[in-house]
Amino acid sequence: MWFKKLENARDEAKDKNVSTYLQLATFDATYGVSVRTMVFRGFSKDYRFLNLATDQRSSKLRGVLQDSRAQIVWYLTDARMQFRFSGHVTVISSINADQSERNELWNGLSINTRLSFFADAGGYCDENANKLAEFGPPPDSFVLLQLSISEVELLDLNTQPHSRLKYTLHGQAWSPRTIDLN
Numbered sequence: 720m721w722f723k724k725l726e727n728a729r730d731e732a733k734d735k736n737v738s739t740y741l742q743l744a745t746f747d748a749t750y751g752v753s754v755r756t757m758v759f760r761g762f763s764k765d766y767r768f769l770n771l772a773t774d775q776r777s778s779k780l781r782g783v784l785q786d787s788r789a790q791i792v793w794y795l796t797d798a799r800m801q802f803r804f805s806g807h808v809t810v811i812s813s814i815n816a817d818q819s820e821r822n823e824l825w826n827g828l829s830i831n832t833r834l835s836f837f838a839d840a841g842g843y844c845d846e847n848a849n850k851l852a853e854f855g856p857p858p859d860s861f862v863l864l865q866l867s868i869s870e871v872e873l874l875d876l877n878t879q880p881h882s883r884l885k886y887t888l889h890g891q892a893w894s895p896r897t898i899d900l901n
Contacts (some may be wrong), residue, residue, distance in 0.1 A: 728798035739791035747782035771864040799876040811863040825857040
């Protein structure tokens with residue numbers, strides 16, 4: 720299935736940090752489509768959701784709240800494979816009743832990453848920020864974005880001709896289909 724291929728492609732990465740960057744495309748009222756590079760923060764256990772983190776003060780969050788449709792493109796250079804995920808984004812912020820996934824993601828972040836959520840508009844943190852980042856709960860500014868994956872396209876550039884598969888979620892099962900590139 721697609722997630723096994725993705726795990727293998729990530730394992731091939733010589734630079735493990737590079738294999739965590741992906742591009743998120745969302746809609747916004749000003750430009751239509753906005754694309755930004757983000758850091759992959761994990762999948763749900765059943766691979767139905769892809770997790771990202773953002774700051775509540777960011778423009779990407781405003782766009783997602785207006786239109787939840789999104790795509791993620793993740794190109795893994797060493798494996799020469801591109802994964803395109805389509806679906807809808809759910810925002811899990813401090814106002815959601817269930818904080819378990821948000822807290823789990825927060826606890827897995829480095830202290831430096833956590834500190835960024837305590838910074839003011841100028842990028843400065845007060846003297847309590849280090850203690851809060853290390854021991855405290857996530858601040859209101861920390862938001863978990865979950866892409867509910869409905870489709871995955873896999874482009875494999877290792878073959879000639881290149882191969883392309885589309886996986887569509889039907890109920891609880893993924894259905895693969897080959898896409899003819901001609």
